[in-house]
Amino acid sequence: MSDDVELVLRSTRVITPGGTRAASVAVAAGKIVAVLPHDAAVPAGARLEDFGDDVLLPGLVDTHVHVNDPGRTEWEGFWTATRAAAAGGVTTLLDMPLNSLPPTTTVDNLRVKQEVARAKAHVDVGFWGGALPDNVKDLAPLHDAGVYGFKCFLSPSGVDEFPELDQEQLATSLAEITGFGGLMIVHAEDPHHLDSAPVVPGPKYADFLASRPRDAENTAIGNLIAQAKRLNARVHVLHLSSSDALPLIAAAKAEGVRITVESCPHYLTLTAEEVPDGASEFKCCPPIREAANQDLLWDALADGTIDCIVSDHSPSTADLKTSDFSTAWGGISSLQLGLPAIWTEARRRGRTLEDVVRWMSAAPAKLAGLAQKGAIEAGRDADFAVLAPEETFTVVPAELHHRNQVTAYAGKTLHGVVKSTWLRGTRIADHGTPTEPTGLLLERQN
Numbered sequence: 001m002s003d004d005v006e007l008v009l010r011s012t013r014v015i016t017p018g019g020t021r022a023a024s025v026a027v028a029a030g031k032i033v034a035v036l037p038h039d040a041a042v043p044a045g046a047r048l049e050d051f052g053d054d055v056l057l058p059g060l061v062d063t064h065v066h067v068n069d070p071g072r073t074e075w076e077g078f079w080t081a082t083r084a085a086a087a088g089g090v091t092t093l094l095d096m097p098l099n100s101l102p103p104t105t106t107v108d109n110l111r112v113k114q115e116v117a118r119a120k121a122h123v124d125v126g127f128w129g130g131a132l133p134d135n136v137k138d139l140a141p142l143h144d145a146g147v148y149g150f151k152c153f154l155s156p157s158g159v160d161e162f163p164e165l166d167q168e169q170l171a172t173s174l175a176e177i178t179g180f181g182g183l184m185i186v187h188a189e190d191p192h193h194l195d196s197a198p199v200v201p202g203p204k205y206a207d208f209l210a211s212r213p214r215d216a217e218n219t220a221i222g223n224l225i226a227q228a229k230r231l232n233a234r235v236h237v238l239h240l241s242s243s244d245a246l247p248l249i250a251a252a253k254a255e256g257v258r259i260t261v262e263s264c265p266h267y268l269t270l271t272a273e274e275v276p277d278g279a280s281e282f283k284c285c286p287p288i289r290e291a292a293n294q295d296l297l298w299d300a301l302a303d304g305t306i307d308c309i310v311s312d313h314s315p316s317t318a319d320l321k322t323s324d325f326s327t328a329w330g331g332i333s334s335l336q337l338g339l340p341a342i343w344t345e346a347r348r349r350g351r352t353l354e355d356v357v358r359w360m361s362a363a364p365a366k367l368a369g370l371a372q373k374g375a376i377e378a379g380r381d382a383d384f385a386v387l388a389p390e391e392t393f394t395v396v397p398a399e400l401h402h403r404n405q406v407t408a409y410a411g412k413t414l415h416g417v418v419k420s421t422w423l424r425g426t427r428i429a430d431h432g433t434p435t436e437p438t439g440l441l442l443e444r445q446n
Contacts, residue, residue, distance in 0.1 A: 005027065005043045005046045006425065007026075008043075009027065010051065011053070012038065015357050015376065016377060020353070023056075024037065024040045035377060058357060059089065060089050061361050062360075064310040065095055065313045066312075068315070069081075072100060073403075075315055079122075080402050080403040081093070081335060082123045086428045086429040089421050091383035091428075093126075095128065098162040099314070104130055105130040107145045110147065113127060114127070122437045124381075124383075124442050125441055128148055128149055129151070130152070131184065133163055139180075139182070148368045149236070154190065154220045155187070156191070157187070158329075167227075178231050178233040189285070194213075198210055198211060202325070205277055214289070217240070217241065218244050221240075225248060229255070236259070236261070241263070243297055250300075253305070261300075263306050264309065264310060265341045266332045268301075270288050272290045273291055280322060280324075283328050283331075284312070285330040309342055309356075310338075310360070310364055313334055316406075336402065337409050338360065339418065340416035341414055342360065344414045362375055381423075382422065382424050384421070386419040386420045393414060395413075
């Protein structure tokens with residue numbers, strides 16, 4: 001162990017790319033410099049943190065977070081969102097380009113958002129750009145300015161300042177992005193299927209579910225695959241909820257189409273059968289579907305058809321979560337709870353914490369090209385979560401750090417207590433209480 005080591009983190013269960021083992025992790029200047037045997041000598045002057053049997057895992061990477069700052073800061077903000085992230089073991093997040101005012105659709109707008117975030121970030125923060133019908137000229141400059149890729153909608157986004165792309169506009173933007181080697185991330189619901197679906201106002205979840213049919217996702221994903229194949233574009237499907245689309249995706253991957261897919265904790269842990277009528281804290285688009293559908297999503301995680309799990313944290317003020325599913329704001333707040341929610345379900349299904357780390361840390365880091373994140377190995381950032389996986393807790397909304405303490409997980413008992421979170425070798429949350437912000441703003445590296 002070299003003399004410049006400042007910190008050694010020790011556990012009988014350290015999750016590394018090579019498996020889980022007892023180890024001591026040496027840290028210097030914010031980086032992991034070595035993963036050593038558990039009983040390795042601690043250098044003079046280095047501090048030892050021994051976590052006993054608690055699990056040391058790489059900090060989670062959440063590539064799908066709506067921070068809404070500036071412009072809709074009564075919904076969320078960088079201070080509150082990143083505190084929630086830190087408390088939940090997330091050390092890096094990527095902010096979505098919409099629901100803030102201005103949206104991240106020009107370099108100037110990106111700079112506004114970065115300036116707002118700079119002093120408020122408790123975790124590292126990067127930014128997606130947005131692809132709109134009228135901003136093709138802005139895509140290459142945004143790419144050069146360091147955004148990690150570009151989000152588009154294929155159906156209405158819910159906010160007027162972020163209109164959707166039709167198929168021709170999608171092709172134009174995809175061709176532009178592919179030309180400079182970028183990534184398009186896509187909200188894939190087909191507007192024609194949505195327009196023809198019945199919309200019944202009121203509190204019944206079954207009526208809302210019928211208004212967002214699986215065919216809307218399946219058709220949009222099929223069209224996206226065709227466009228990606230034609231252009232050799234790199235595309236990513238956001239928040240997959242329809243298991244019917246999985247054979248299309250698996251076939252496209254087998255053909256070499258450059259497509260990746262995410263799902264979210266709410267699709268993997270909550271089911272349509274359990275949503276009470278009027279409980280719009282469960283509303284999101286696409287929607288939470290039936291238990292049989294969820295089983296197939298888990299199978300697709302196991303076989304690699306779905307690559308990663310991210311939150312799609314999309315909060316709003318409580319007054320927008322009315323009992324009318326047709327008009328209530330659609331979004332699930334889960335940034336602080338993703339790790340225990342997924343671990344609770346994963347362990348029930350016989351999956352391991354190594355699987356969870358792959359889906360929630362390594363794979364999202366790979367998606368965004370965050371080469372310094374996502375694993376406990378030499379050369380990576382010293383970002384960690386310390387988890388007591390056998391301990392349980394009950395979700396109390398008042399104990400959550402995001403701005404509006406509305407959550408679909410209220411009252412649920414979950415496995416996995418995050419004891420502490422570490423960013424570049426500094427403890428940024430201790431037993432759910434974040435410290436002062438030390439996060440950095442990240443830019444995509446070529």
